[in-house]
Amino acid sequence: MTVQIRLARTVKDLLQMAQTEYFDAGHRTCQGCESAMVLRWVAKAAGPNTIVIGATGCMYVANTTYYTTSWALPWIHTQLSGTGSAVVGTAAAIKALIEKGRLPNERINVIGICGDLGCADAGLSEVSNALTHTKYNFLILMYDNESSANTDIQETTMTPFGALTSFSPSGRQVRIMKYRWKKNMAAMMAVGHPEVKYVATALAADPIDLYNKVRKALEIGGPTFIHTLDPCPKGWGYDPKYSHEIGKLAVETGIWPLFEIENGKFRLTSTSARIASGELKRKPVREYIRRQTRFKHLTDKDIEYIQSKVDEMWEKWLIPGLIPLTKELPYPEATKTE
Ligand code: SF4
Numbered sequence: 001m002t003v004q005i006r007l008a009r010t011v012k013d014l015l016q017m018a019q020t021e022y023f024d025a026g027h028r029t030c031q032g033c034e035s036a037m038v039l040r041w042v043a044k045a046a047g048p049n050t051i052v053i054g055a056t057g058c059m060y061v062a063n064t065t066y067y068t069t070s071w072a073l074p075w076i077h078t079q080l081s082g083t084g085s086a087v088v089g090t091a092a093a094i095k096a097l098i099e100k101g102r103l104p105n106e107r108i109n110v111i112g113i114c115g116d117l118g119c120a121d122a123g124l125s126e127v128s129n130a131l132t133h134t135k136y137n138f139l140i141l142m143y144d145n146e147s148s149a150n151t152d153i154q155e156t157t158m159t160p161f162g163a164l165t166s167f168s169p170s171g172r173q174v175r176i177m178k179y180r181w182k183k184n185m186a187a188m189m190a191v192g193h194p195e196v197k198y199v200a201t202a203l204a205a206d207p208i209d210l211y212n213k214v215r216k217a218l219e220i221g222g223p224t225f226i227h228t229l230d231p232c233p234k235g236w237g238y239d240p241k242y243s244h245e246i247g248k249l250a251v252e253t254g255i256w257p258l259f260e261i262e263n264g265k266f267r268l269t270s271t272s273a274r275i276a277s278g279e280l281k282r283k284p285v286r287e288y289i290r291r292q293t294r295f296k297h298l299t300d301k302d303i304e305y306i307q308s309k310v311d312e313m314w315e316k317w318l319i320p321g322l323i324p325l326t327k328e329l330p331y332p333e334a335t336k337t338e
């Protein structure tokens, strides 16, 4: 393994990124898996002084088959809902060993990786609890493929409205089984844990944005959280060669706003910032929905409904992607008593 060159905190193009791969060839994810690409960029951004903790999920099952692994970093498996306690325990052990002089006093990154089931559902209370441990340094990365993909594409609370999964098929009696709206995890983590200094959304199709966000999260200190949206050809139903295109469309249609909250300051980033400034026009959500067979049963009216919800987020929310209070309902008025 070559020695990593010290890089500036953030980069402007791919050539400025670390060239060494710490999540390398040899994994067994599906062709076109964007979660694998997320791990590649995250590992590059973190560099060699990093311990990765992976909860049960696609990125555990496919990357650590017996006697093979694509990780060129120390990696620990934790059970499905165990990411929060595993990262706090590891970060606390590192801190104690440094204080006792048994480890050199240098930054060791601790990154907990969990999928939407392991992070937003089964492991939510642990992740939330971990984010209150402000004296330890770690990043929790939630890779969201909008289903429990490695156990046959089951529905999670992160599955979007209308999507087909093995738990939400479309039938003659009930055409749309998943009728609830997806949870807004990054917003929950930011608003509910105001002492956390860095929370962001990202995706593999915008690697510079993702890379820079990982570096910021790791350097700022304390607990941090990043939520990535990861197109999954197997679960979403499209040709694997279009993974990046589908990811880009999620941002360009406004379905997936890219943002960061750094030391309490909210900022839309990359394409989402250009949409908010008026430089880019949001594409219709139809361009994203009609590319995936998980939405093949949706009617034009269903798509209009999704469009209206996305429009509402951009045009009426106090902060697009973050605070769903509407501008028409000023907070002091809403709480006034007679
Ligand atoms: Fe990746 Fe989806 Fe395949 Fe899992 S099922 S390895 S998330 S493409």
Ligand code: MG
Pocket: 115, 116, 117, 143, 144, 145, 146, 147, 148, 149
């Ligand atoms: Mg998942």
